[in-house]
Amino acid sequence: MTTKNDREFLENWLKTGSPELADVPNSVKMAAFYFILLWSLFDLRKLDQSGSRDAVEVYCQTLPVDVDFSSFEPFWDYFQGRYANATGVTEQFYSLVGNDYLTQKRLEPILAAQQGTAKEKLAALVFITFRLRCNLVHGGKHVAGLVDQYDNLMHGAKLMTLILGMNAAG
Numbered sequence: 001m002t003t004k005n006d007r008e009f010l011e012n013w014l015k016t017g018s019p020e021l022a023d024v025p026n027s028v029k030m031a032a033f034y035f036i037l038l039w040s041l042f043d044l045r046k047l048d049q050s051g052s053r054d055a056v057e058v059y060c061q062t063l064p065v066d067v068d069f070s071s072f073e074p075f076w077d078y079f080q081g082r083y084a085n086a087t088g089v090t091e092q093f094y095s096l097v098g099n100d101y102l103t104q105k106r107l108e109p110i111l112a113a114q115q116g117t118a119k120e121k122l123a124a125l126v127f128i129t130f131r132l133r134c135n136l137v138h139g140g141k142h143v144a145g146l147v148d149q150y151d152n153l154m155h156g157a158k159l160m161t162l163i164l165g166m167n168a169a170g
Helices: 003-017 026-046 053-061 070-083 091-097 101-113 118-137 140-144 150-164
Strands: none
Touching: 026 118, 026 150, 053 118, 070 091, 070 101, 070 118, 070 150, 091 101, 091 118, 101 118, 118 150
16 A cells, blocks of 8 residues: 555545544644654653653653743743633633643643743643643544644644753653
């Protein structure tokens, strides 16, 4: 089989075997691919292949207090703008966290306050990517729909490259 045949086979299967994913644009599939690939590297290199909320928490504790946040600022602006406004968190925030009340409790105060230390904001970004990963891998994004998730997943993928480039936690 060729790469083209393989892709056609999978596209056809999605159309018949998973109609809810049939209309997902190729750009979103590509963003999902890169996001999950980079998240798996993060899991391998920084979380000892755990991928758990607890492992993410331990990683976040190792982030330097004086982290240079300037390269992370565009990602903070994007995600903070998506998940909070002047009155608090948005409905999109609740879709992100689902029934993960521990992560909701961790993220909501810093997003709603629209401020925090560089370390707190970076930890919030790590937890946002954790929730994106959980939703993608465990089906939450399938329920909410993937069609409009390009920006979320691509911001998450690019953010993962910055996090993977840091020296904290390994």
